[in-house]
Amino acid sequence: MQQGTGGSDTEVTWEDQQNINKFGRLNNRFHELEDEIKIAKETNDNLEDASNELILTDEEVVRFQMGEVFAHVPKEEVETRIEEMKEVTSKNLEKLEEEKESVLAQMAELKKILYGKFKDSINLEED
């Protein structure tokens, strides 16, 4: 992301610098959040697929992965576990989405302030 400051007239105050720093931090966090959201969505999909498979299977004992081994677990217990895991992942996903919205809002605010002061001398867009 470009953060160039051109122009010889506008002075950069400490407050401006802090705003620029904050924008940089928020932008980094935004990219991290996008990655985390992608992973959370994948995990959610996998759990969905797993519970669907579970409904289709007629075995009583399912091999459930715990750590590096596959433990033999009765079907009902596996269903409960998967439900719990789905709960956890969807709550996590919700939290991440909320944080992403907040970060975007803060970045929009800062963009207004910084473009207001520096106009063309600063570039805050993704390249």
Add this chain to the structure above:
Amino acid sequence: MAAASSSSASPKTTMERRGIPGAQFVEDVETYLSQTGLDVNSALAFLQERLQQYKLVEMKLLAQQRDLQAKIPDIEKCLDVVATLQAKKGTGEALIADFEVSEGIYSRARIEDNDSVCLWLGANVMLEYSCEEATSLLKKNLENAKASLEVLIADLQFLRDQVTITQVTIARVYNWDVHQRRIHQTSASTAAKDS
């Protein structure tokens, strides 16, 4: 560990954090150049070198962060397994598990009721613990890992701020130089016209 928040420190002080030197904020380019006694090119070279050093430290910290982020789910999985073993203890039935012997080859194991687990501590050391001790040890490790990760993330944020400050300073010094040259050019051409 010096960790002053950058928003409360005055712009003149250069604080450092855990060995990372802080970037000095420049109020006015001209004063900065006269204070340091550097000409524009040396100042730019110094700032560029600082930027490179920051980048190196950033690589190192990012690698550490990746390691920690991989370790945490690992510890959580271990906690899960120990919890399952403890749950099975009450029922009296054995836990049957399939484990990997080699790539693509699995074998079945029958884990009887037991009170203890062995934990791999690293460095070719494995210790036997009771289930409760194992749970508390794993929980402690998990908390330590999470705390270290937080500190690391704060370090990275501080570092990135210093990188941004340095980049902005480089741009301003360069622009000031261009501005100065333009002024000298116009004054030189007016002097030539007058004479």
